[in-house]
Amino acid sequence: MPAVQTGQRLLESATEAFAAKGFHGTTTRDIAAAAGVTPGAVYVHHRSKEELLYSISKLGHERTLELVRACASTSSNPVEQIRTMVRDFVEWQSSNRTKSAVVNFELAALSDEHRAEVLDIRRAVDAEFRTVVDRGREQGMFNVPDTSLAVFALLSLCIDVARWYRSDGRLSAAAIGEHHSSMALRMLGAAA
C-alpha cells in the first residue's frame, strides 16, 4: 500500500475508534488492526496517538473554516450568508457525523499546545459568524440583543447535530440543513 494511502487509512480507522471508544479508550493497536497494518507502522506515519487526534481535529476544523468562509463569500447579504453558512455546516456535520463528533467532543484529549492551535481555528469560525451577524444588525436585518450569545445559539444548532444525527433516520442531511438554516434566521429575527 502506498505510504500516503496508509497514512490516510490510519486517520480513518483512528476516527472510527475514537468515536466508538473515546480517545483514552483506544489503543494504537486498535487503530493499526482496523487499518490492516502492524502497530509499528502507525509510528511511521504519526508520531503518537495524540498526534493522530490532532491531525483529525486540525483537518476537521480547517475544513469547517473553509466551508464557512466559502459560504460567506457567496453573497454580501447577511440573511443569505447565514442561510448558506448554517445550511452547509449542518449538512456537512450530519454527512460526516463520526468525524464531526471526534472533532467537536474530544478536544480535551489534545495536548495543551495542539488544543490552543485548534481553538485558534475555532475562534476564526466563530469570528466569521460574528462578522455576519454584526453586519446584519447594523443593516437592521437582524434583531438580537447580543451577538456573541446569538452566535453560540447558531453554533449549537450546527454542532449538536453531530451528537444526535443517525444516517438511517427519517431525514436526510440536506433536509436537516435546510430546516436548521430557516430556524437560524428565525432566531436572528430576520424578516420572513
Add this chain to the structure above:
Amino acid sequence: MPAVQTGQRLLESATEAFAAKGFHGTTTRDIAAAAGVTPGAVYVHHRSKEELLYSISKLGHERTLELVRACASTSSNPVEQIRTMVRDFVEWQSSNRTKSAVVNFELAALSDEHRAEVLDIRRAVDAEFRTVVDRGREQGMFNVPDTSLAVFALLSLCIDVARWYRSDGRLSAAAIGEHHSSMALRMLGAAA
C-alpha cells in the same frame, strides 16, 4: 465518613474524572484517590466503574425529566411552557456543566442494558417537548413544519450549552437561560 456520604463523594469524584479524562481514560484508582478512599472502598459502594457512570447518567436524566415536567405543569399555555422548559433546562445544564457533559456525552460508554434504560428516560424528556410543541401547533400558537425537527433544534440549544459554557464567562447561567428561551420561542414561530 458515613457510608451514604462516601457513596455520594465517589459519584462526585467520578463525575469530575469522567469529564476531565473520559470514561475510558479514568481508573477506579483515580476516582478513589479523588474521594479520599481506598480503591477497594469503591467496590463497597458501586459494583464497577460502569455502574458509577450509570448512576450519574440515570440520576442526571431523571433530574432533567423531573425539571422538564415541573416546568410543563406550571401553565397550560404552550408558549409559557416552552419558555420555562427551555429557560430552566439551559440554566440547569450551565450551572451543572460538568455533570451535564458526562450525562450527555458519555452515553456510548454505558453497557447496552444501562444505555437502553437511560435512553428510555431521554425519550420521555423528548416526549414532553413534543407534546407541548404539538399542542402549540394545534392551537395555532407555533408555526413549524416538523415537530420532531423543531424539538431536536430546541434540545440542541439546551444540551449543547454543556459543551461550551464556562462559569468564569461574561454571562450567568440564568442570563443564558433567558436568552435561549426567547430564541426557542422565535424558532417555533411564536407570536412576539
